[in-house]
Amino acid sequence: MKASDYIEDRVNKLPKGYVFTYVDFLSEVAKREAIIKHLNRMVVSGKIEKLSKGKYYKPQSTVFGNLLPEQNQIVKDLLEKNGKLLGYITGYSFYNAMGFTAQVSSIIQIAKNETRPSLQRGRFKIAFIKQKNTITKQNIPLLRLLDAIRFIKDIPDATINNSCTRLLTLLADLSEEEQEQIKKLALKYPPSTRALLGAFFQQIDSNQNTETLKKSLNPITTYNLSVSENILPTAKNWNIK
Incomplete structure (x- = not known):
């Protein structure tokens, strides 16, 4: 099979929205330049689209135009490598999903143990924040909650009071085991995050053990933080104003 035919066949079998690079074809096609040249021809013909330099995707068409890939696809190489978890999407990307705001951001925030300068991929800016805890697939939901507490002032189109109300609900929904785990994870976050988490748990249950925090x-x-005493009356116990 000709190299061009092989590339076309592989691309046809890919799911829509899947992000790939020339490396995905190297095992069968020897020349890097030949792969890139043919992929660029496919971009011109409209069969695939270019996300950013060296990154392509198979678009999904709608009556409103072609859809961009999901954010996990756009940054998958920054989240995992050779089966090893490197980071997780957090912040702006999840404020909407977690019920803090209706706004959808063009910034994708990634938390990693080792950060790097921000970069651009298509219309998305990729920004990085430092995560001092070991990242596991199991603790990512709890780390996202702590990230929301840490950056509560930066949640777009949301007031501090509304965000506190939402966080009280999300924290109350955690199991006892998860509540204990998030307290331990919080110890590697800034003092303001620890204080606010303590105030939340004390508000949820006055008998909650918050001594470590x-x-x-x-x-x-x-x-x-300018949080209302009506929303979080326990704030004063944690020197939060």
Whole structure:
């Protein structure tokens, strides 16, 4: 089979929205330049689209035009390599899914143990935040909650009070085991995150054990969040104003 025919056949079998590079064809086609040249011909013909330099995808067509790939596809090489988990999507991408805001952002935030400068992929800006905890598939939902608490002031189109109300609901829905785990994970987050988490849990259940969080904080430090006492009356116990 000719190299061009092989590439066409492979692309036809790919699911729509799948992001790929010339490397996906190297095992059968020897010359990198030949692969890139043919993929670029396919872009010109409209069979595939270019996401960014060296990255292509098979578009899904709708009456409103071609859809972009899902965010997990756009940044999959930054999330996992050779089966090893490197990071997770958080922040702006999940504020909508978690019920904080109706706004959809063009910024994809990725939390990793080792960060790097931001980059652009198509219309998306990829930004990185430092995650000091070991990242596992099991703790990612809890880390996303902590990220939302950490950056509560930056949630677009949402007030601090509305975000606090939503976080109280999400934290109350956690199992006892998850609540204990998120307290441990919070110890590697900034003091303001620990204080706010402590206030949330104390509000959810006055008998909640928050001693570890309390002991991790400087008793004379205050945190300015402008949260309403009606929304979070326990805030004052944690020097949150």
